[in-house]
Amino acid sequence: MDIELELFGALRDLEAGDRLRLPVAGGTVADLREALMGHAAERWPGITPGLLKSCAFATPDTVLRDNALLPADGHMVVLPPVSGG
Amino acid sequence: MGHHFVHVADRANEVLDPAAALEFVSDPGFGGVTMFVGRVRDLNQGREVAGISYDLYRPLALARFGEIAEQAQREFGPALKLYIAHALGRLAVGELAVVIAAGTPHRDEAFRACRLAIEAVKHSAPIWKQEHYVDGDSVWSEGCSLCDAPAVHAATSPAPAHDHDDPQR
Numbered sequence: 001m002d003i004e005l006e007l008f009g010a011l012r013d014l015e016a017g018d019r020l021r022l023p024v025a026g027g028t029v030a031d032l033r034e035a036l037m038g039h040a041a042e043r044w045p046g047i048t049p050g051l052l053k054s055c056a057f058a059t060p061d062t063v064l065r066d067n068a069l070l071p072a073d074g075h076m077v078v079l080p081p082v083s084g085g
Numbered sequence: 086m087g088h089h090f091v092h093v094a095d096r097a098n099e100v101l102d103p104a105a106a107l108e109f110v111s112d113p114g115f116g117g118v119t120m121f122v123g124r125v126r127d128l129n130q131g132r133e134v135a136g137i138s139y140d141l142y143r144p145l146a147l148a149r150f151g152e153i154a155e156q157a158q159r160e161f162g163p164a165l166k167l168y169i170a171h172a173l174g175r176l177a178v179g180e181l182a183v184v185i186a187a188g189t190p191h192r193d194e195a196f197r198a199c200r201l202a203i204e205a206v207k208h209s210a211p212i213w214k215q216e217h218y219v220d221g222d223s224v225w226s227e228g229c230s231l232c233d234a235p236a237v238h239a240a241t242s243p244a245p246a247h248d249h250d251d252p253q254r
Contacts, residue, residue: 009140009213010225056231058211060144063231077142077211081228084139084146084171084212085123085183085203 002074003032009080010051014044029057030066032076055080089154089167091147096174101181110166110188117192119199123183125176133219138175139182142211146171153205157187160201161194169202171212182214 005020012018024035033052040047056063056079059071063079070076090109094101103122110118125137150169158165168186176182183206187198206212208229217223 006142008142008211009215009228012140013225054230054232058142058145058231061148062145077145079142079145079211079231080213080225081230082208082210082212083214083226083228084141084210085207 001027001070003035003070004075005032005036006075006077008077009083010048011055011078011080014040014047024070027070028066029064029068029070032057032070033066036078051080088158088163088165089151089169091150091154091168092170093141093143093146094170094172096172096176096180101170101172101184103181103184103186106168106170106184106186109168110186112164112166112188114164114190115166115188115195116190117195118186118188119192119195120184120186121199121203122181123203125178125180125182127178129216132216134178134216135219136175136177136180136217137182138215138217138223139171139173140213140215141171141173143173145211149210150206153202153209156205157198157201161189161198165189165194165198167198167202169206171206171210175217 001024003022003024005022007015007018022035022039024032037052040052058064058077058079103120106120107118127134154167157167166188170184172182185199185202187195189195213225215223215225
């Protein structure tokens with residue numbers, strides 16, 4: 001399925017418009033992470049090495065673990081390590 | 086529940102208001118009121134800071150603030166009043182990034198609830214800071230991964246295992 005990803009923090013600098021539509025082979029968050037890593041390898045030469053491994057994926061309500069199913073509406077956000085306060 | 090207030094203040098329209106925070110957590114039955122105010126500092130890791138831009142995922146941040154308040158209420162009792170507000174957008178040195186206030190009948194719970202809330206906000210809310218330096222460079226802070234179950238109680242140690250070296254501390 002296609003997933004519409006919204007990007008935050010350092011990831012905003014990597015993609016014009018702060019959004020990305022990614023085809024994902026599989027139905028879990030882990031599959032989405034793999035698809036995003038593939039996209040990064042091709043399109044984001046400037047990304048900090050290892051950053052995507054420490055990113056979390058979320059819906060507006062909650063952070064989803066790697067084994068969680070992707071939401072039916074296809075909308076998710078990518079959350080780099082946080083640094084509020 | 087009416088005992089907590091959570092807010093995101095877009096710097097383009099407003100600034101954080103410590104007086105409003107104190108007013109919200111005040112009560113005739115409360116002998117203890119505490120507040121933490123995080124401000125943008127002018128130096129970080131030897132570099133002169135000109136300002137900070139805060140990015141934030143608003144729906145999840147507000148949901149997280151609410152969860153933090155509920156956790157604090159479970160720990161410190163139903164009387165607790167808690168106020169959590171964070172800034173969004175570009176702030177100059179000295180401007181307020183975060184305001185937390187807690188009110189309780191006695192001082193110990195007020196101090197502990199305030200500490201719990203600020204540590205949880207820093208370690209588990211979807212907020213990102215980009216430091217802007219006087220030399221013109223800008224860098225996103227490294228931060229704390231949300232991959233490992235951001236449970237509130239795990240983010241409330243009085244002595245965090247690591248330090249983000251952020252300009253407010």
